[in-house]
Amino acid sequence: MDIALMIEGQNGLNWPRWQRLAEAVEQLGFVGLYRSDHFTNPRPPDLDSLELWTSLTWLASHTRRIEFGPLVAPVSFRNPVHMARTAAAIDDLSGGRLQLGLGAGWQEREHANYGFDLLPIPQRLARFQEALEVVSRLLNSEEPVTYEGTYYHLQDATLLPRPQRAGGPPIVIGGGRAILPMVVRYAAEWNVAFKPLDDVVKLSKRLDTLLEQQGRRPEEVRRTLMTRVIFGRTEQEVEQMISTAASGRSLEELRQAGVLAGTASAIVDQLGQLADIGMQRVMLQWIELDDLDRLAALAQGILPQL
Secondary structure, X not given: OEEEEEEOOOOOEOHHHHHHHHHHHHHHOOOEEEEOOOOOOOOOOOOOEOOHHHHHHHHHHHOOOOEEEEOOEEOOOOOHXXXXXXXXXXXXXXXXXXXEEEEOOOOHHHHHHHOOOOOOHHHXXXXXXXXXXXXXXXXXXXXXXXXXXXXXXXXXXOOOOOOOXXXXXXXXXXXXXXXXXXXXXXXXXEEXXXXXXXXXXXXXXXXXXXXXXXXXXXXXXXXXXXXXXEEOOOHHHHHXXXXXXXXXXXXXXXXXXXXXXXXHXXXXXXXXXXXXXXXXXXXXXXXXXXXXXXXXXHHHHHHHHO
C-alpha cells in the first residue's frame, strides 16, 4: 500500500509553505502530494489559499518523482473544458504524474462568497456527470467533440496538443454511494474520505457489484482513502496533539471515526487494517503545514514498515 500526503490548500497555504512541503514530501519517500481546492474554509477566519492549478504547475516542474493532484477540484466553480486542457498540459509537463481528482462541490460558504451556484444536490450531481462526460471525451477523443447537455455545450471542440498519456491523466472521483455509478463509468480511481472502516468496506463492495454489472473488473478501479492523521513521537505527544486538535474526542473515538491516531507503530497497525480491506493508497491529511520535523518523524516511523 502506498502512502501519500494531503494538505488543505485553503488552510494557510502560500508559496513558501507549498515549496517547503513539496521538497519534504519528495525527499521523505511519500508516494505523492495532494491538496484540496477551496477558496475558504467552511467557517472564518479566512487564511491564505494558494490557487490550485498554479500550484500544481509549479509542482510539476519542481519535483521529479511524486504523483500529485487535487482532492478534489469541484466542477461547481471549475469549468470542465478548462480543467481538461489544464490537467493535460500539467500532466505532460510532469512526465505523467498528475491524478485528476474531480468532485461535484459541497462547501456552501465559498460558493456564496464568490458568487458560484452550488445547486441543490440532484442538480449538482447531474451537472457533475455532465462535467465528467465533457472531461472524459476531450481527454480521450482524437476527433472534435460535440456535446449538448443541460449545463455544458460543445461544438467541434478539440484538445490540442493531444495528451502524451493515452486518455490523459487518470480521473479520480471522490465521494460516497451517490457517486459510485459515475466512478464505474468514468474513473480509474475511487477515493473515499473520512469514513470508518466498516463503511469503507460496504462502499467498496457496492462498487465491485456495480463494476461487474457494467462489465468492468473490480481491479480496474484503484481504491484509495484520505483521512486525518494525528501523529505523536511519544504517547505524551499523542495526548497533547489530541487535546489541541480533536474537538474533545478521545483516542478511541477518533479511531472509530476513521482517523489514524497514535505513535508510528499504532498508525502502521491501522494502515495494515486498511490494506487488508483493499485500500491501495492512503492520503494522510496533514494539517500542521509548518511542522516538518514531526512530518519527517512520521515518514521515518511508518514508511519503512509498509
